[in-house]
Amino acid sequence: MTLPVATHGAPDATPLAPPPENLGVDAELHAIFAARAHRLAQPVVQHIDDASLRQVLIVLIAGERYAIDSRHVVEVQATGRIVPVPGLGEQWRGLVNVRGRLYATLDLGRFLAQLHLHTPGAAPRSEGRFVLTRSAGLTIALFVDEVQSVRQVAESAVLPPLAGALEGERTPVIGLTDDLVVLLDVDALFQLVRGHASVSGS
């Protein structure tokens, strides 16, 4: 009989303490019990279809974690000088220059806050990173506080979003993971960005 073995996250097998001699238990038997106990302590493996796994970039904005599908991520940059553009709405930080190319920089937190999908922090943020993100031919620099990690998320493990879709619009949130990472729908997000950029910036 073969017990399932976790493919990741399993702690190394820790040998049990040697049996007290006064119990008179055979050392070999003890080892068998120890190995069995260790195997039983492993989490049950969930066989997940690779096709349903999404690789995402986890970013932090005012204490909340968001996931951006890595297929949309062009690169991550430390925030250099952002040139403010007068007349734009507060969700726009301005322009950044990445190797001679200019990109509009969207403050993701402020934009999501406008959609009532985020609670902005009290203090204005000047330090952070921007994630060059591309969808349908448009590349925007998304300003975030921090880029935490890259990880895989199983689609089947994504819970539905807390907030429903806005009337007449796609919601930019696909759902939540059980550890409260908000999975963003970049295509829908960009669609909203285009719409907001062309109607009113304030």
Added chain:
Amino acid sequence: MQQLLATFVAEAQEHLQVVSQGVLALEQRATADDASALLAEMFRAAHSLKGAARAVGAAETADLAHALESVMGQIRAGALPPAQVSFDLLYQTVDALGALVNRLVASDAAPVAVAPLIQRLTALATDAPKSTASPGSAAAHTSGVSTPTPTQAAESADAPAPPTVLTPPILVPTLGADESVRVANTKLDAIIEQVGELQVAQLANTLYMRRLQQLVEEAERAEATQRNRAGALRGAVQGSDNSFAATADHALSTLLADVRRLWSAMQANYRHETQLVDDLGEAVLRMRLMPVASVLEGFPRMVRDLAHALDKRVRLTIEGGDTEIDRSVLEQIKAPLTHLLRNAVDHGIEAPAARSARGKPAEGHIRLKAAQRGSMIVIEIDDDGAGIDGAQVRASALARGVIDAAEATRLNDHDLLWLIFRSGMSTRRTVTDISGRGVGLDVVRDQVERLRGYIDLASTPGQGTRFALHLPLSVATTLCLLIESSAQVFAIPTSGVLRVARVQARAIGHAEGRDVVHIGGRVLALHDLSTLLALTGATDRAPDDGVVYALLLGVADQRVAIAVDAVHEVQELVVKPLPQPLSHVQHIAGASNLGTGEIALVLNVADLVRAADQRVNRRVTAPAAAVIAAPVAPPTLLIADDSFTTRSLERNILETAGYHVVVAADGLEAWTLLQSELVELVVSDVMMPHMNGFELTRRIRGDTRFSQLPVILVTAQEAPADREQGLAAGADAYLVKSAFDQDTLLSTVARLL
């Protein structure tokens, strides 16, 4: 039409060259694989030639190309063994097609007997034995056939004697120095962009060289000081061992000498490099220039049709069509010019009876004139119509809520005239197909200003109206003045800066609650740039050194004074549009990399002047509204067609109708463009290399992003089966080129959008 014919001739020659080379290769026993590819290419060339010929109304060329296409199709399908084909007949066909094409532009060329050739080709295609051979099998026949003699060929074709070939072969093996080649826009744009980046890099080099020069000079001063001190020390301490100090002096002098030599070499290299970059920039600028006439050719017909529809008589004269202007400017002024001409016919020129009653000729006159003035091109549209009625403009602006009653009484005649450029304005009481929807002149002004140009307007009631579009000769680089406001650097095109004045704070007066300065012989309200732009941290002006920099900005006859914190230098900048999705931001024309990596926003002078002017007239005290203007761009249509002629024709039709058009030379390029362009409708040919129209349509329908994107197939494939295949692929409309006309295309596009 002449431009379109010239385009067609160039394209036709390319197709004929493909066919001609293919015939030659087949005759010389191409291998099976080669023959299959060759036949496919020849078939497509004949097909494209047919389509393009139909697009320009060259019926004989289209018919002959069709007959040739049929023969190529039979050979390709394996139904007609090449052994049974007279290569002489194919050569004669190619030559005759060349002669027909030449006749389109050289009317004195001798006529071409087309009918006998078509008859022979048709007989060849129709009488072909019905073979079940595979398409590639033709090559097998080819490889085993010997080249027939002319006599054998004539006999095998069993046809009348070939027509006399009246023109020399059109194959041109090499290009002469003055001949031209067609280059794809994308390739040209890539070169232009690279040169722009090179100029920015060169700008950075200039700044580095200045800094390096300062360092060398500082090092020289330090070395001189060190030498003097060492000398003084040696004099003061006689008899001591000075060898260490002497060695150090020598080492420093040697090092500095090396630095000087290197500096000298770098200077020479920098000068050479600068000259090369300047020359390259100049060459690229020349590459970008095109005659204005290339966008004006459709206008006489458009004016005629509009006048006819309105029961008016209008004559359009065009002057200065050979004036050259930047290609990218040219591409963007067609829509504004179209709009102004439509307005002139609809609003300006009166009906014949009304003109006669006013003592004018029954036929109205519109003059379109282009001329270069310094670094600007001025395009004037002048009509001898009714002029603009100020009272009517005032009433319309009030009725539409563009102005309030107080402003209506305050506006003078000049300001009233400029109301027509406000959004939502129209003096037309009824909406027509031509104008009167209140959408338009604000868009025209917007488009011109985006090109860093401006519009001037003059009108005399009863006598006519003159619009003058002042446009930069080139938008590759722009000479800008760098200024600073609220710690941010901005660039202002020098074409809009009439004067820079250093004004003592105490010389700033106050009148009507405003700061006022004397500048350029005028008394003007002084507007703070940071307030106009609503910059963060904008404060009341309180200069530390008691000095204010005032810029006198001018657009047409409007003048305003703008106060800034500092004035830096004048630089030639490569100005880029703001990145998407920030398509248009009030007061901002674009952005430029200053070479140091720093970005300067380039200000829209016309916008600033207008905003400042409105603050004076409206007594606005609040900061300028922080909004992004609503999108004003017309729908973007994508044309995919491997025929340059057909692309040009369709593009002309659609642009004249006010659409923005992007083009692709085949289905694959169209699919690639769709990934980056916001296209609202696709017009596609069917037979194209790399990816045909059916496949393109299927891909569009199969992608959730484009599933609702309308697709129109415009093709020479007339068979019902082809139509069914197109519609099955997901096309919304299927237009056949033989029945193609402008109205059908436009009405189909309008229906689907």
